[in-house]
Amino acid sequence: MEGIGQHIPTLLAAGLALVSLRIYPYSPSSENSVHHEHAKATITEIEDENDDLDTDNTDGSVKPVVVQWRNISCVLMDKAGEVGKTLLKNISGEAKPGRLLAIMGPSGSGKTSLINVLAGQLPASKQMRLNGHLLVNGRPVKNAKHTVAYVRQEDLFFSQLTVRETLSLAAELQLGKDVDKEKYVDDLLKRLGLGGCAGTIVGDKKVRGISGGEKKRLSIACELIASPSVIFADEPTTGLDAFQAEQVMETLRELAHDGHTVICSIHQPRGSIYAKFDDLMLLSNGSLVYMGPAGEKALTYFESIGYKCPEHVNPAEFFADLISIDYSTPEREEITRGKLASLVNTFSGRISESLYGKYESAADNSGVVVRSSSVKLVRPHVGWWKQFRILLRRAWLQVAAVNTAMAALTKTVNVFPKERTIVQQERTKGSYGLIPYLLSKLVAEAPISAAFPLAFAAVVYPMTGLHPTFSRFLRLSGIVTVEAFAASAMGLTVGAIAPTSEAASALGPSIMTVFIVFGGYYVNEENTPLVFRWIPKVSMIRWAFQALCINEFTGLKFLKEKSFDVENGEQALDRLSFGKSSLREAILQEGRIALFWYYLTYFFLKRNKPRYQKFEALPHPTALAECSRASGKSESDFAEDITDAANASADEDQASE
Numbered sequence: 001m002e003g004i005g006q007h008i009p010t011l012l013a014a015g016l017a018l019v020s021l022r023i024y025p026y027s028p029s030s031e032n033s034v035h036h037e038h039a040k041a042t043i044t045e046i047e048d049e050n051d052d053l054d055t056d057n058t059d060g061s062v063k064p065v066v067v068q069w070r071n072i073s074c075v076l077m078d079k080a081g082e083v084g085k086t087l088l089k090n091i092s093g094e095a096k097p098g099r100l101l102a103i104m105g106p107s108g109s110g111k112t113s114l115i116n117v118l119a120g121q122l123p124a125s126k127q128m129r130l131n132g133h134l135l136v137n138g139r140p141v142k143n144a145k146h147t148v149a150y151v152r153q154e155d156l157f158f159s160q161l162t163v164r165e166t167l168s169l170a171a172e173l174q175l176g177k178d179v180d181k182e183k184y185v186d187d188l189l190k191r192l193g194l195g196g197c198a199g200t201i202v203g204d205k206k207v208r209g210i211s212g213g214e215k216k217r218l219s220i221a222c223e224l225i226a227s228p229s230v231i232f233a234d235e236p237t238t239g240l241d242a243f244q245a246e247q248v249m250e251t252l253r254e255l256a257h258d259g260h261t262v263i264c265s266i267h268q269p270r271g272s273i274y275a276k277f278d279d280l281m282l283l284s285n286g287s288l289v290y291m292g293p294a295g296e297k298a299l300t301y302f303e304s305i306g307y308k309c310p311e312h313v314n315p316a317e318f319f320a321d322l323i324s325i326d327y328s329t330p331e332r333e334e335i336t337r338g339k340l341a342s343l344v345n346t347f348s349g350r351i352s353e354s355l356y357g358k359y360e361s362a363a364d365n366s367g368v369v370v371r372s373s374s375v376k377l378v379r380p381h382v383g384w385w386k387q388f389r390i391l392l393r394r395a396w397l398q399v400a401a402v403n404t405a406m407a408a409l410t411k412t413v414n415v416f417p418k419e420r421t422i423v424q425q426e427r428t429k430g431s432y433g434l435i436p437y438l439l440s441k442l443v444a445e446a447p448i449s450a451a452f453p454l455a456f457a458a459v460v461y462p463m464t465g466l467h468p469t470f471s472r473f474l475r476l477s478g479i480v481t482v483e484a485f486a487a488s489a490m491g492l493t494v495g496a497i498a499p500t501s502e503a504a505s506a507l508g509p510s511i512m513t514v515f516i517v518f519g520g521y522y523v524n525e526e527n528t529p530l531v532f533r534w535i536p537k538v539s540m541i542r543w544a545f546q547a548l549c550i551n552e553f554t555g556l557k558f559l560k561e562k563s564f565d566v567e568n569g570e571q572a573l574d575r576l577s578f579g580k581s582s583l584r585e586a587i588l589q590e591g592r593i594a595l596f597w598y599y600l601t602y603f604f605l606k607r608n609k610p611r612y613q614k615f616e617a618l619p620h621p622t623a624l625a626e627c628s629r630a631s632g633k634s635e636s637d638f639a640e641d642i643t644d645a646a647n648a649s650a651d652e653d654q655a656s657e
């Protein structure tokens, strides 16, 4: 019995795909922290230069973090080095632990840009200039250490894993050995209301899985694994129906009330969602219109400057109407722009000193300029060597299937078009037939064609720690050899069709790339759109990969250490949709594919044989006159009959050849 870790870790592959963007550590606990039973995740860590500064803990509690930003400006320069577009203009504000801050504003107002800046994840660009102060617990961000999670708009998961498996894998890779991960995951599932769908697969567009709202909550759960102090969520309700949007926002509100600092952007929430916000930031056209408490206080502020929200109107809609620019006519645009400018000026004049007073001096003295590069990804918890081994094993079978085929193909398409020209000339002279030529070529090249895949298997098989039995090694060598023959045969066909070597070199790898994509690793047959279903059936990569997987997994038993571990090789094959097939069938299919390509090569070589213009067959003029007299026909009719007969005979010759 062996551990699944000795073989292609399909589950880990999925998990790694999930967390490959970010794998996070587990940092020591701190005393003055707000207790939180479940959280333990981080996406980014701000550079830490002082040990006495804030650190996140590892015992399920969250360090309270106040984030403040002053005079954040972000502009894009044009080619002449002048300011082109302004994304953010002098934006100040703060987010506190235990409170949910919503950043609201019309589309294009700068919400995502600001969230990216605050999370330290604004994509770098040579044209961009970013200035301002970003403080964490009163210290310049460069010197602070805190963990942040970023829940993005799109949710990326491995669709065939269940919710529990997804979380377990993330926990396995991110948490320390001393943490009871089963319990941790159970707690997270319960906390985010995912208990009911823990056993359901995530699914995708084709295979129905969990709902959009559950997916978003799963995203949040994955982010929570390393106890982030600050949680950013960019438009978490986008694409959700009203009920699911409400549930997601309720989750964020609860997280805030558990001690996290939560900052989310949202376009135009309905009233019940607006009521969950503790603080509100209104942005329009990159400028700050309001920053402060949400709810009644925000309405009171706007009333005090002459804009009263009518009764029974959703405040979010009232704000949206108030701060949007109306582009319907030039006059309306001018009026609404003027109103917006006055709102921005009024708020900048009234902005409360007390809001920032506590940390003002730190901000002024730091002189820190915010740069997206000041944030770095945290080192993975799993060691470098283990990551390397996991990734190597995961990649091995596909590499074997792809490389063997690609090498055989490239070798053939580079050489064969030139050889074809010579062969065609020789055949024109009638030196030999096509079948003897192809057979002799096949036999002569067989040892060389087999040598590369055999050497490849001999070197890589022991290195990657696959099943250490000689019979399986022999079978694997056989599989990659048949595959090399199939690829080589395809190379011959391409060489027979393409007009030049260059065209063959372009065409061959293009076709092979399609076969690789549908090779069962990136897209398996079940997930292939109906119109493309035939491609995996004729893909030499798919059958080789399938045969390699069956050879490796069949009959194996795994130690079931974690809830997401598979128990035996058959289950692992099921995961790859190879559960119902046999090794014999896969190899036979690979062989048929090779024969098919050999046949096509024969067909095209025969069809594309050079043809030359022939003289029409006309008898000598004296003979023609005598024969036409004897046949009772005119000379021209008789000549036509002879030409037709000659052409028919030439066609017969061609067909028999």
Ligand SMILES: Nc1ncnc2c1ncn2[C@@H]1O[C@H](COP(=O)(O)OP(=O)(O)OP(=O)(O)O)[C@@H](O)[C@H]1O
Pocket: 076, 085, 087, 105, 106, 107, 108, 109, 110, 111, 112, 113, 114, 125, 267
């Ligand atoms: N890297 C960039 N290059 C050019 N323009 C950019 C870039 N990033 C953002 N912008 C522009 O800056 C403005 C603000 O964009 P941002 O995505 O922050 O707005 P938003 O309020 O989040 O919009 P939405 O609600 O539609 O997502 C938009 O006009 C956008 O096109």
